[in-house]
Amino acid sequence: MKVEVNGIQLSYEDQGKGLPVLLIHGFPFDHQLWQPQIEALSKNYRVIAPDLRGFGESEIPNDTSGMAQFAGDLIALLDLLGIDQAVICGLSMGGYISLAIAESFPERMLGLVLSNTRSAKDTYAVRQNRYNTAEKVISAGNGFLADDMVGNLLSGKTVEGNPDLVAFVHDMILRQSSAGIYAALRGMAERKDRTFLLSDIEVPTMVIAGKEDSIIPFFESERLVKSLPIGYLEVIEDSGHLSNLEQPERYNEILEKYLESLAVFSK
Ligand code: MLT
Numbered sequence: 060m061k062v063e064v065n066g067i068q069l070s071y072e073d074q075g076k077g078l079p080v081l082l083i084h085g086f087p088f089d090h091q092l093w094q095p096q097i098e099a100l101s102k103n104y105r106v107i108a109p110d111l112r113g114f115g116e117s118e119i120p121n122d123t124s125g126m127a128q129f130a131g132d133l134i135a136l137l138d139l140l141g142i143d144q145a146v147i148c149g150l151s152m153g154g155y156i157s158l159a160i161a162e163s164f165p166e167r168m169l170g171l172v173l174s175n176t177r178s179a180k181d182t183y184a185v186r187q188n189r190y191n192t193a194e195k196v197i198s199a200g201n202g203f204l205a206d207d208m209v210g211n212l213l214s215g216k217t218v219e220g221n222p223d224l225v226a227f228v229h230d231m232i233l234r235q236s237s238a239g240i241y242a243a244l245r246g247m248a249e250r251k252d253r254t255f256l257l258s259d260i261e262v263p264t265m266v267i268a269g270k271e272d273s274i275i276p277f278f279e280s281e282r283l284v285k286s287l288p289i290g291y292l293e294v295i296e297d298s299g300h301l302s303n304l305e306q307p308e309r310y311n312e313i314l315e316k317y318l319e320s321l322a323v324f325s326k
Contacts, residue, residue, distance in 0.1 A: 075105050262289065
């Protein structure tokens with residue numbers, strides 16, 4: 060489905076009924092990152108899984124997609140769908156966007172899941188690398204990015220033992236537009252440090268970490284959870300950065316347990 064928000068066509072999935080859960084994908088993916096979760100959760104919950112601007116079927120008119128802008132699109136989408144409050148669940152860049160929602164729209168959150176993500180901004184070196192990669196994607200296309208990223212996104216065990224998943228992730232990166240990737244890389248490079256707001260988050264927050272995540276080292280998730288007033292950490296063994304795809308059963312189990320605990324309070 061598509062709607063117009065903030066002057067662009069935004070594509071999204073809206074499946075199931077019940078407590079609304081907004082699933083925010085990471086970079087450089089689209090809503091299909093959440094395929095196993097959409098399938099499982101929509102049996103008991105209303106699952107909204109958008110394509111962020113510049114990804115999947117959503118448009119991209121700008122050359123920098125800031126985290127606050129992504130957040131604004133998603134809140135506009137919830138407005139159009141008549142949803143006052145949702146559980147916000149973001150993976151990696153989706154987590155950066157979730158924190159932008161926590162900063163500007165805390166009243167819209169029923170709960171928060173920060174999956175394989177961090178609150179800090181980029182270091183100087185990472186920022187420069189993002190700008191360089193953004194330029195290269197425009198000149199060379201995103202084939203090199205798909206090749207370079209897959210090994211970092213998935214654990215060694217997944218790369219060796221699950222070629223179908225490797226191909227699924229590789230293809231998802233390949234089919235994203237260079238313009239969307241360019242704008243998101245610049246947006247991530249320019250994002251601010253949102254660590255300061257963690258101590259003000261009032262909703263129960265589950266932090267999910269992949270034990271073998273090479274993009275978000277485990278100690279960062281341990282540090283993140285310590286800053287949250289009502290936070291707890293779930294660790295997914297045998298998983299790299301894409302825990303929800305690498306260990307979907309375990310991931311769904313902890314997500315469902317978390318949602319059940321929230322549903323009790325929101326009745
Ligand atoms: C993601 O999965 O969204 C990215 O790895 C985040 C990042 O590059 O910081």
